[in-house]
Amino acid sequence: MNTWKKILADSGKRITRPRQAIIDALRCCDKPQSPEQVLETARQSYPNLGLATVYRTLNLFAEIGVVRLIQYDGTIRYAPATLGHLHPLICIECGKTVEFHGDDDIVDVINQVEKDTGFIVSEHLLQLGGICPECQSKQAENGKSHGC
Amino acid sequence: MNTWKKILADSGKRITRPRQAIIDALRCCDKPQSPEQVLETARQSYPNLGLATVYRTLNLFAEIGVVRLIQYDGTIRYAPATLGHLHPLICIECGKTVEFHGDDDIVDVINQVEKDTGFIVSEHLLQLGGICPECQSKQAENGKSHGC
DNA sequence: TTTAATGCAAACTGTTTGCAGCTCT
DNA sequence: AGAGCTGCAAACAGTTTGCATTAAA
Numbered sequence: 001m002n003t004w005k006k007i008l009a010d011s012g013k014r015i016t017r018p019r020q021a022i023i024d025a026l027r028c029c030d031k032p033q034s035p036e037q038v039l040e041t042a043r044q045s046y047p048n049l050g051l052a053t054v055y056r057t058l059n060l061f062a063e064i065g066v067v068r069l070i071q072y073d074g075t076i077r078y079a080p081a082t083l084g085h086l087h088p089l090i091c092i093e094c095g096k097t098v099e100f101h102g103d104d105d106i107v108d109v110i111n112q113v114e115k116d117t118g119f120i121v122s123e124h125l126l127q128l129g130g131i132c133p134e135c136q137s138k139q140a141e142n143g144k145s146h147g148c
Numbered sequence: 149m150n151t152w153k154k155i156l157a158d159s160g161k162r163i164t165r166p167r168q169a170i171i172d173a174l175r176c177c178d179k180p181q182s183p184e185q186v187l188e189t190a191r192q193s194y195p196n197l198g199l200a201t202v203y204r205t206l207n208l209f210a211e212i213g214v215v216r217l218i219q220y221d222g223t224i225r226y227a228p229a230t231l232g233h234l235h236p237l238i239c240i241e242c243g244k245t246v247e248f249h250g251d252d253d254i255v256d257v258i259n260q261v262e263k264d265t266g267f268i269v270s271e272h273l274l275q276l277g278g279i280c281p282e283c284q285s286k287q288a289e290n291g292k293s294h295g296c
Numbered sequence: 297t298t299t300a301a302t303g304c305a306a307a308c309t310g311t312t313t314g315c316a317g318c319t320c321t
Numbered sequence: 322a323g324a325g326c327t328g329c330a331a332a333c334a335g336t337t338t339g340c341a342t343t344a345a346a
Contacts, residue, residue, distance in 0.1 A: 014300060014345050035335080050303040055336060057301095071219050071273065089267055098265055105257040106274075109250045113276060117246055119237055121278035125219065126254075128261060129271035136268060162320055162325060183310080198328040203311060 004066045011064055021046035022057045023066070023080070031095040032070040032077035032088070070097070070127065089128045093135035102126060152214045159212055169194035170205045171214070171228070179243040180218040180225035180236070218245070218275065237276045241283035250274060 004023055005015050025041035026033065033041070039054045058078050061067040068081035070088050079088065079097055086099035110121045131139070152171055153163050173189035174181065181189070187202045206226050209215040216229035218236050227236060227245055234247035258269045279287070
């Protein structure tokens with residue numbers, strides 16, 4: 001069974017067509033999307049979806065950990081959250097987002113910071129940005145398309 | 149000379165009373181603030197400051213690197229940016245923000261990620277959250293005030 | 297059948313913009 | 322003196338909410 005369905009069911013929420021469409025929309029594209037973009041994409045499979053539902057659903061999904069908020073270009077966007085604690089790596093050319101697992105490594109940073117500041121660190125937000133392999137190739141051969 | 153004044157002057161911008169008040173407001177409090185909060189604070193020293201000016205000034209300051217945007221509680225707030233590349237560490241109890249220097253340490257993470265993903269990593273966003281020493285003491289002695 | 301979830305539209309907040317007057321340099 | 326900056330108010334965009342209806346369990 002798909003994990004998000006299980007999480008929803010376990011928290012007493014319903015699995016509905018709109019919610020399916022929204023999850024699919026988030027997954028279809030590698031980029032983090034704004035609510036408006038999610039609406040547009042999701043309407044391809046469920047045409048009379050409403051924007052309010054998108055907002056309500058994204059908030060719900062964020063609460064139960066099915067999607068994650070990403071600070072992207074000064075605004076907050078949404079991307080599916082892989083289980084476990086992963087961090088987004090965003091291509092600054094095409095917006096493609098992949099995830100990486102960096103927790104083990106930043107433990108050192110956190111220990112150092114705790115020692116220096118006296119804080120007890122319990123949360124962290126880590127995002128990286130760079131150029132993905134595809135865009136590196138494109139740049140090398142001077143192409144300049146922007147795909148989704 | 150204060151650094152922000154130099155940066156402003158060097159980019160051909162003017163040093164005005166409203167801008168002074170806004171910088172002071174950001175510095176008076178350890179917490180990252182919303183534009184509305186900045187307005188309120190800054191009006192204590194410059195009463196007929198307008199909200200539009202706060203927005204324009206914060207945007208300008210962010211562009212030239214005098215303030216930094218911080219994702220705090222789902223919204224984006226502003227804090228003074230210390231020169232050099234520092235990261236915010238935010239107390240989840242009282243909101244107090246201090247900065248730490250973690251670049252040397254996350255170089256390892258970045259190297260690993262580049263090897264794993266093929267990305268060339270050029271930017272990073274790192275924020276930590278936790279409990280500051282003061283709030284640890286307060287918790288220990290069961291106090292529960294929320295100061296600024 | 298029961299209650300959560302939805303779609304629509306209206307309300308609301310936060311942010312940007314146009315413009316006449318002001319102020320830094 | 323002149324360009325940049327400001328305050329005000331109006332415009333705008335993004336997000337939330339109320340309510341009658343629909344659909345999941």
